[in-house]
Amino acid sequence: MTLSLVHHPDYTIDLPDGHPFPMAKFRVLRERLETELADTAVTWLQPEIAARATLLRVHTPEYLDDFLSGRTSKAAQRRSGFQWSEALVERVRLETGGTLLTVEAALAEGLALNTAGGTHHAHAGFASGYCLINDIAVAAAHARAEGWVRRVLIVDLDVHQGDGTAAIFADTPEVVTFSMHAGTNFPARKTPGDHDIELARHTGDDAYLAALRDVLAVLLRDVRPDLVIYDAGVDVHGADRLGHLDLTDDGIEARDRHVLQVCREMATPVAAVIGGGYDRDIAALADRHAIIHRTAAYL
Numbered sequence: 001m002t003l004s005l006v007h008h009p010d011y012t013i014d015l016p017d018g019h020p021f022p023m024a025k026f027r028v029l030r031e032r033l034e035t036e037l038a039d040t041a042v043t044w045l046q047p048e049i050a051a052r053a054t055l056l057r058v059h060t061p062e063y064l065d066d067f068l069s070g071r072t073s074k075a076a077q078r079r080s081g082f083q084w085s086e087a088l089v090e091r092v093r094l095e096t097g098g099t100l101l102t103v104e105a106a107l108a109e110g111l112a113l114n115t116a117g118g119t120h121h122a123h124a125g126f127a128s129g130y131c132l133i134n135d136i137a138v139a140a141a142h143a144r145a146e147g148w149v150r151r152v153l154i155v156d157l158d159v160h161q162g163d164g165t166a167a168i169f170a171d172t173p174e175v176v177t178f179s180m181h182a183g184t185n186f187p188a189r190k191t192p193g194d195h196d197i198e199l200a201r202h203t204g205d206d207a208y209l210a211a212l213r214d215v216l217a218v219l220l221r222d223v224r225p226d227l228v229i230y231d232a233g234v235d236v237h238g239a240d241r242l243g244h245l246d247l248t249d250d251g252i253e254a255r256d257r258h259v260l261q262v263c264r265e266m267a268t269p270v271a272a273v274i275g276g277g278y279d280r281d282i283a284a285l286a287d288r289h290a291i292i293h294r295t296a297a298y299l
């Protein structure tokens with residue numbers, strides 16, 4: 001059985017010098033995985049841009065069309081963290097197309113992984129915190145609308161709360177949101193999801209894994225989802241610039257392994273996205289993002 005990994009070269013675009021978003025990480029992650037997984041059965045899939053009609057499953061036409069056509073106000077651009085450009089629109093649509101493709105592959109094969117995605121702060125009608133289109137929400141809504149699945153569980157282990165996803169699915173009981181994050185972190189005002197766990201600042205590997213083990217298998221048994229979309233954000237790492245937790249590489253590996261194993265035991269397909277990670281050291285950061293792909297390849 002080969003493992004499907006999803007990537008597009010245009011996940012990485014040029015940003016102005018000094019921009020705080022580590023845009024190069026997607027390219028470096030792909031290079032790293034090419035080398036590291038050269039001897040394993042991996043299939044690389046290249047996504048297409050997500051169609052406007054697909055994005056409309058989640059986003060309001062006003063917000064979407066302003067973004068697609070470059071009418072986003074300066075204030076809204078500041079809130080998003082990115083200056084508008086054609087290349088930015090293209091990359092965001094490719095990233096969302098990538099998560100859609102990851103979901104399709106996961107439903108066919110049991111497990112598939114994007115090398116981007118996890119833009120969980122994007123709401124239906126506005127962008128926030130480097131998140132312009134909510135790829136997780138679009139993929140979940142699209143899979144349901146197409147009749148591929150009925151119930152979806154979103155397991156969001158990025159260090160920040162998945163507020164956009166929670167808001168989008170607040171009135172959709174068939175999409176259950178679970179977010180475990182640092183309570184002191186962005187966004188300052190959380191949007192309650194179905195299951196939120198707020199961790200104390202500096203929570204380390206042991207306490208983190210104990211909290212996860214307590215809840216995940218129970219949640220899977222209760223929800224019985226047809227699909228799990230997993231946000232494997234690595235901004236939980238102690239060295240991350242924007243995280244408030246203290247996980248190590250080994251802790252992240254144990255976390256990812258636990259999620260994948262519990263889902264496999266329940267025969268639940270998993271589509272994983274990489275989520276946040278903001279170390280200035282791009283090599284170290286790409287290495288950290290590669291943990292989920294490496295873990296999946298040798299599961």
Ligand SMILES: [Zn+2]
Pocket residue numbers: 158159160233235275276277
């Ligand atoms: Zn994050």
